[in-house]
Amino acid sequence: MIANILDGIIFGIQLGLWAAGLTLIYGLGGVLNLAHGQIAVISAMVLAFAMDAGLPALPASGLALLVGGLVGLFLDLTILRPVYRLQGEARVLLSLLLTLGFAFIVDGFLNWRYPGRALSLFIGGGAIDILGVPMRRGSLLASAITLVAFAALFSFFRFTTLGRAVRSVIEDEEGARLVGIDPARIMRLILVLSGVLAALVAVTRSMVVSVDVQAGFGITVLALIVTVVGGLGSVSGALLAGIILGIVNVIAADVIGTFMSLVVLLLAAAVTILIRPAGLLGVEE
Amino acid sequence: MLEITGLSAGYEGNDVIQDASFRVDSGEAVMIIGSNGAGKTTLFRSVVGLLAPSLGAVRYEGTDITGVPAQRIVRRGISFVPAERRLFPRMTVRENLALGAYPGRPDPKTMELVMDLFPRLAERQRQRAGTMSGGEQQMLAVGRALMADPSLIVLDEPTTGLAPKLAADAYEALGALRDRGLTVLVAEQQVPLAMALCDRGYVLDNGRISTQGTSAELANDPDVRRAYLGIT
Structure with a gap:
């Protein structure tokens, strides 16, 4: 049982990171990015090829983060432009369609050029005992990196002027404009940040399991579930929901079977929406 | 300081404001009075860059700022306090x-x-x-x-939802700001409060500016007295 819960927490912290980028974009501008997982996969491939070319893991990971951020910037500058001209429901729907199209193109291209290609970052050394449970070093390092990333995110939003400006746009876009904040520039910044976070998903995930060219949609779907449960626009909600769903996932896989765990997660999300439509830490409109 | 000429603005092609012109000089306190739905909010939103006017011009300190978005207008020295805050x-x-x-x-x-x-x-x-x-x-x-x-503060119905005592306090604070040299432009339904603060005013009626004058002149205008001061 303790082993299950620890595994669940470790997977859950990851899930939180998967959702963080997605929830920020949605909370900020009502844009749903269904290519989130593909950004992670692109970054994973960049990292894999960079290491093949002889680059050490650390600078190669830095390169992957940079590429993730650039893909986010690319989306902001290209396919999201028509999206920004719309408001409300139409904006959500168009963003969903266009990013889905982009995701299919990326998936199709990668499967055609690099079928079966996968990234795994091998973290050596034996297992470490935590509460009597042997844990793999790769999992622990991935969790540590993710937690540091969350701490950095929280500090950014709480203590910096730019971070507060991002929060202000999430809370009241017109109010933000009235104090001189340009919502379009904040959105661009967050798309870049979200791309970097997606790339970090690839880097940390590949320390635990291999990330292959087809992993994109799996990541996006789980990130969406976590986003909905945590509350749209809430990074702390993403982390909390990630940990809860991570534990639910591992226990469900253990009790019912892996093939059913995704169904259990969807059920958990559905129940959350029924009880709290805005999600765990979301704010009712 | 602020000069609005021939401004028309509205939503989806329907101009709520038609051909409005008014000016605010440096150091003045100016009011736009009008009943609910007269178009005060639409007028102010198009002045401060939250709504692009369909016609006309907004000039601020000699520069044309028509259609400049709100986030840039505030950096030029105009701060807007909307009724919804x-x-x-x-x-x-x-x-x-x-x-x-x-x-x-x-x-x-x-x-x-x-x-x-x-x-x-x-x-x-x-x-x-x-x-x-x-x-x-x-x-x-x-x-x-x-x-x-800011050099100019624009307030849309600052007394919205306030009890009489608090509304009076709000205007007292605006008076203190004006005394410090801040230029004030305010839209108000509670006309007596605004009249006590402002030097001059304009009456907005169905999207058009119908009357203008000093506060004293407006206070003696029979139409204004009937419609906004409850005096017959």
Whole structure:
């Protein structure tokens, strides 16, 4: 049982990171990015090829983060432009369609050029005992990196002027404009940040399991579930929901079977929406 | 300082405001009075860049600022306090005020001025804006607007939802600001309060400016007396 819960927490912290980028974009501008997982996969491939070319893991990971951020910037500058001209429901729907199209193109291209290609970052050394449970070093390092990333995110939003400006746009876009904040520039910044976070998903995930060219949609779907449960626009909600769903996932896989765990997660999300439509830490409109 | 000429504005092709012209000189307090639905909000939104006018021009200190978006207009020295206040409800009083000085750091002197003007805000710096009373939120909205160190402050119905005593307090604060040399443009339904503050005013009637004059002239205008002062 303790082993299950620890595994669940470790997977859950990851899930939180998967959702963080997605929830920020949605909370900020009502844009749903269904290519989130593909950004992670692109970054994973960049990292894999960079290491093949002889680059050490650390600078190669830095390169992957940079590429993730650039893909986010690319989306902001290209396919999201028509999206920004719309408001409300139409904006959500168009963003969903266009990013889905982009995701299919990326998936199709990668499967055609690099079928079966996968990234795994091998973290050596034996297992470490935590509460009597042997844990793999790769999992622990991935969790540590993710937690540091969350701490950095929280500090950014709480203590910096730019971070507060991002929060202000999430809370009241017109109010933000009235104090001189340009919502379009904040959105661009967050798309870049979200791309970097997606790339970090690839880097940390590949320390635990291999990330292959087809992993994109799996990541996006789980990130969406976590986003909905945590509350749209809430990074702390993403982390909390990630940990809860991570534990639910591992226990469900253990009790019912892996093939059913995704169904259990969807059920958990559905129940959350029924009880709290805005999600765990979301704010009712 | 601010000069509006032939302004028409509205939503989806229907102009709510038609051919409005008015001016505000430096150091003045000017009111736009009108009943609910006369178009005061639409007029102000198109002046401060929240709504692009369909016709006409907005000039500020000699420069044409027609159609310049709100986020840039505030940096030129015009701060707008909307009737809905548009605060950041989950942020503290202090965070709201600090963002008023965006992108810079809040100037300690301006912060002190705001705290002197509204001691309630000084007491409640760590409280979340969304949990405060209507009167306190109005103070915070004005305070946040002041943090940008504007030359002109534009207020849309600052007494919305306030009890009479609080409404009077709000105007007292505006009087103090005007005495410090800040230029004030205010839209108001509670005309007696605005008249006591302002030097001049315009009457907005069904989207058109129907009458203008000094506060004394307007107070003696039979139409104004009947429609806005409740005197027959």
